[in-house]
Amino acid sequence: PGDHVYLSVDVIEMKIYYTPAPSFFMEDWLNTNSVTTQNDDDAYVSLSTSTEDTSDWLILSNFGFNIPTGAVIDGIEVLMDREATQSSSIRDEQLYLRKTGGQIGDNKADSVNYWDIIDDDIYDSYGGTTDLWGTTWTAAEINSVDFGIDLYVKYFGSVATDARIDHLQIRVYYTETFNGVMWDWADRISAGDGSYTVSFINTIGGFSDWLRATNFDFSSIPDDATLDGIEVSVKKVACEPYGFDYGVHLSSNSIQVGDDKSKLPSWGMSPSYYIYGGPTDTWNSGLAISDIKSPNFGVDISGEYPTGSPGDHVYLSVDVIEMRIYYSNAFPIESWVDTNKAVVQDDDNVYVTLSPSTDSSDWLQLTNFGFNLPSGATIDGIEVLMDKEATQSSSIRDEALYLRKTNRQIGSN
Template structure:
């Protein structure tokens, strides 16, 4: 008895398990139903050959391209009715011209692959067993009215009774390449020539007859396979339009091309698609290689638009899309209605490509759902913000500032005007001077509710005016610029607008972050803030920029605004080393003037 060690047994078991799993996947038997997925393994759809015909010729003529003996009444070879074309073949050497039959009136689908051509000639002769016999001289195909070079004749004797003799076959292309247009053309057909062969003695003349000819075409239609690539976008705003769902469906045929004329997409997420999803657009492009290397850019070709999703959460989209063996990337874009709720989801699929896609001819696979990976979660639309107008004010220890900078009575700097050293009446601030910065923000994209947003002030030194560039520091205790103290409570709601365009008043801020107690009622409204600051550790004769950023309730987060139309700026007071010195001195008894500057 043979004993196997444990290692051999393990290897043998692994082999048989692998073999069984592969056999299951490849044969699809037995199939099992998986909830939410469908049948697994999915059915493997094979390309199935189809046939057209047999079809009879509508025209038959004598063609002198071969032999010397012409056919009588060649037109009789179009119908199997015993009214025949004939030719008398002189004994031993008689060779006929061709009967060329065309006009078979095929309607093979334009995207079919031609696999084979079967030609059947119904023929007979006048002698059987005599000293002379009729045989094929040439049997050829006709393409665009030209008789081909491939000869499929055989050496069998023609019989005295009408018999269909087959040439070519389901996989025989007669030495040529073919399109459906070639087959469907009126000049496609077949040709035959007969000859007299001496059997014994001195031979004998024979008469060859052709009653009809018929042709059968074997062809294969493309199978279009639907797949996916990428994942859905993670979030989408409620009340938004033209949202790219993310990822893509992929369409490709195994042979030739097919034209897609309808696609039905289904949403299986928790949102009520019938009520809250609309205007589902399909855009497409042919990939350079595969769709995994392509991205949606908004300039792809529009296939069509489905106005709504029905009660079954399906949207039917019609158009025209040519698909070949190179992947076509199919992108879904849609609108989300205002009636949707936050945390609801969108999950897009083609529930059954084999029945919910329409193609010009051929089939679509698989017959189970094809879903783009991932889930899109709906959220309330987020507003974007643009810092707009600003103005510097002198602090008066109240919420309502009244004196635009500077502290010198004859100078009131205008909106969006920085504090400069020259003229000196601009009163550039020193390290002890407190300032009030009024600035407003345009609320774009969506409205905000009261108390929902937070902002903080940041600064950096710089000679430019770009609030979007550079390294920024929060205005905060112990920083170069910090918030000043006052008797006004932090986050006191402002009472009087100071800036052009302000629609809503927010808060006085002496501690980060600044709150937004007042919401907005329409997009594009401006909200105004007041920041009370002092440059305790600022450097003399240095220009500083200030900007607002969005933050979290504790002031730790930093989210840049969409833009800054004006970037508040000031230059600090010069130190003593920066002042212009002047005076007089004496040299050799002569008074000399002097000056210098650092």
């Protein structure tokens, strides 16, 4: 019945299933579950003049994304720590992302440049912050256990060669629609001085906007250090016992990364520190030390006034946000000995022993100096005086020297 009908087609996709001809059988990848961690335990395929000249497909999926429903996917980046055991031997042949239905979009293989032979823990990048790989994406497709990557490589050498992948990660860049209540006086979070930034939520079921803290100045961390953990301390308070975390994320270049560390307990009605992460918790962020040292690295925090709460409003207030980075040096670091000897000038020294095989000391952390300044005094300056010596000339220099507050190093080196 009727006089018209609309017929609408969004997209038509096709997948071909085939069996390679006998002359095109490919070499298998081994140890493929090792690509989840950068630890020099590699996935690899062995190729030579007596094997086929291509690897089989390396298919990796189930990356554990949890992108918010409704978020707009802006770009996808694949990062690969890879190497070949012989120069001018291995190149990408095909590299695709995959959805539930299989490979999709553009082939991002670099078919020009050979894999390098240096195990330097540096990632090769494919795609980027605004690159959708020639197709469209939804949050559900990224969150699917089937989302991942397909890769195979080609052999061009004359001697036996392994193509090796130590670590492969995918970064998804997205924009989330978020209409929370703004924070007033947001610049107050840089100091724990009792001056608060406040979000006034007057709707049950409402939530705050993101409160972003960046520019923590981790420039003193060595470039070749390994990230072990990230700890965030937030001193916060609510006017009623109905304020809760809505989200706590790390932020890198204005993009939230890694796990949501929000906690269930409500914000207390007296100011208290809440700790997120810890010495061995990287928040599954995939961040490198260079990301941590960027002034655009930080943390995003949002609070909520849940549905079912009594009353008609809640104040959420944050005094200070502090962050501590735990890392391991690429070279062994030596511990200081007799650290309690620095309190008296008596030639009974605190010391650390260094040599060509151990070129750095651990941090010497000294606290509890027993100050009793009058309340309300204005601090004009701080001077550190050190009676120090080395047992060999032209051997020892300061590397980093900071003052510290309750939870972290602070100020200038």
